[in-house]
Amino acid sequence: xSPDDNQDSLPAPIEIENLRYxxxxxxxxxxxxxxxxxxxxxxxxxxxxxxxxxxxEKEENLAEITHLGHNLKGVxxxxxxxxxxxxxxxxxxxxxxxxxxxxxEIARSIGKGAEYILRMAGE
Amino acid sequence: xxxxxxxxxxxxxxxxxxxxxxxxxxxxxxxIEAENGSEAFDILDREQDVRLVIxxxxxxxxxxxxxxxxxxxxxxxYRYMVVxxxxxxxxxxxxxxxxxxxxxxxxxVMPEELRLRVESGVRLLRLEIQxxxxxxxxxxxxxxxxxxxxxxxxxxxxxxxxxRDLASKHPELGISLPLAEEFARVSPLHDIGKxxxxxxxxxxxxxxxxxxxxVMKTHAAxxxxxxxxxxxxxxxxxxxxAYEVAxxxxxxxxxxxxxxxxxxxxxPVAARIVTLADMYDAMTSERCYKNPFSHExxxxxxxxxxxxxxxxxxxxxxxxxxxxxxAIADRFDE
Numbered sequence: 265x266s267p268d269d270n271q272d273s274l275p276a277p278i279e280i281e282n283l284r285y286x287x288x289x290x291x292x293x294x295x296x297x298x299x300x301x302x303x304x305x306x307x308x309x310x311x312x313x314x315x316x317x318x319x320x321e322k323e324e325n326l327a328e329i330t331h332l333g334h335n336l337k338g339v340x341x342x343x344x345x346x347x348x349x350x351x352x353x354x355x356x357x358x359x360x361x362x363x364x365x366x367x368x369e370i371a372r373s374i375g376k377g378a379e380y381i382l383r384m385a386g387e
Numbered sequence: 388x389x390x391x392x393x394x395x396x397x398x399x400x401x402x403x404x405x406x407x408x409x410x411x412x413x414x415x416x417x418x419i420e421a422e423n424g425s426e427a428f429d430i431l432d433r434e435q436d437v438r439l440v441i442x443x444x445x446x447x448x449x450x451x452x453x454x455x456x457x458x459x460x461x462x463x464x465y466r467y468m469v470v471x472x473x474x475x476x477x478x479x480x481x482x483x484x485x486x487x488x489x490x491x492x493x494x495x496v497m498p499e500e501l502r503l504r505v506e507s508g509v510r511l512l513r514l515e516i517q518x519x520x521x522x523x524x525x526x527x528x529x530x531x532x533x534x535x536x537x538x539x540x541x542x543x544x545x546x547x548x549x550x551r552d553l554a555s556k557h558p559e560l561g562i563s564l565p566l567a568e569e570f571a572r573v574s575p576l577h578d579i580g581k582x583x584x585x586x587x588x589x590x591x592x593x594x595x596x597x598x599x600x601x602v603m604k605t606h607a608a609x610x611x612x613x614x615x616x617x618x619x620x621x622x623x624x625x626x627x628x629a630y631e632v633a634x635x636x637x638x639x640x641x642x643x644x645x646x647x648x649x650x651x652x653x654x655p656v657a658a659r660i661v662t663l664a665d666m667y668d669a670m671t672s673e674r675c676y677k678n679p680f681s682h683e684x685x686x687x688x689x690x691x692x693x694x695x696x697x698x699x700x701x702x703x704x705x706x707x708x709x710x711x712x713x714a715i716a717d718r719f720d721e
Contacts, residue, residue, distance in 0.1 A: 300405060304405045307401065339400060
């Protein structure tokens with residue numbers, strides 16, 4: 265896959281209100297717990313994306329990209345962001361299969377899609 | 388139902404740990420977190436009361452696979468281990484299960500599925516606790532009688548030795564190696580019915596009168612009935628074998644035993660095995676009413692009872708493994 269080819273096919277950006285709804289309705293969390301999960305998810309996403317960007321600045325380490333793609337997928341699944349998780353899953357699978365992809369662009373797309381939630385990582 | 392259980396959540400992603408923690412605390416579990424397998428193993432080694440583990444597989448330092456292997460290899464209390472996996476990771480799942488994981492849960496974790504998986508683990512751990520309780524009852528019964536020291540340990544080892552040998556030499560008996568182990572595990576329960584025998588009879592230094600002997604003989608049926616009642620309530624196959632051992636270990640191959648007078652192969656095979664184990668141990672041990680017999684004296688009596696009191700196949704197996712029996716007696720000497 266390559267987001268370069270078809271930017272329009274990317275999922276809608278991750279909305280905080282959708283995340284709140286997901287944590288409240290799927291997991292029955294209280295408002296305080298939802299706040300904690302938003303911050304915790306933001307930090308996990310931020311840490312993993314930073315590691316991915318750093319990894320991609322060096323010579324491509326496909327094993328590391330696979331691992332980080334796997335972690336991204338897990339965080340996004342828990343957030344209920346299934347379409348974004350699917351992009352992370354494809355990144356993981358492509359790297360695991362040793363395929364030549366524009367991994368930087370895929371990582372940037374995920375970072376852009378997660379822009380709002382990533383702002384909570386510093387809270 | 389599960390207030391007392393502690394669950395260890397192992398994942399390198401703090402958000403995943405936090406989410407699992409919140410879901411599990413809704414079910415009144417106490418959650419402990421670790422960020423990799425190494426940290427988790429240290430916790431399990433230190434905190435024996437952590438009985439449930441939910442672990443990710445792909446982690447730095449020590450993976451979930453390595454953790455499962457290490458926990459199963461170490462001589463720790465049994466831990467119910469659930470692995471976190473995604474639906475497309477079938478190979479990883481099979482590997483984890485083959486290393487000793489008990490169950491799995493797919494990501495993203497759904498609270499209802501998590502609750503059901505964890506409750507399965509709690510049920511299994513409860514069965515284990517019931518088993519431990521029953522074996523403790525056997526110990527209590529042993530303390531009341533004069534069969535102190537290592538009597539139960541010796542019985543277990545004699546039973547295991549005999550059952551394993553019979554499993555290889557006599558397939559018609561239907562003993563598999565796991566079944567041989569089960570016979571050994573339940574063998575300490577054979578005299579559990581003695582808890583109901585009055586002290587004056589149980590500890591009498593001399594020979595019992597016919598009336599007293601009649602009372603003493605009731606211990607087999609009492610123990611058997613007790614275990615049968617528990618077995619009916621729990622449905623545990625383990626307790627069915629325990630019942631057979633307690634109920635029928637005083638039956639004789641020639642049909643002249645008690646409490647029923649079963650004959651030959653009508654006597655459950657586990658009971659026939661424990662009969663010989665118990666007879667050998669009783670004769671070679673000191674009791675309040677007798678000095679111990681030597682191995683040779685005991686062997687002579689056992690051979691005389693071949694086909695009478697004892698199943699001939701049991702006697703032949705005993706004779707073929709005399710050295711092992713002597714080594715067990717020596718190892719657990721009082």
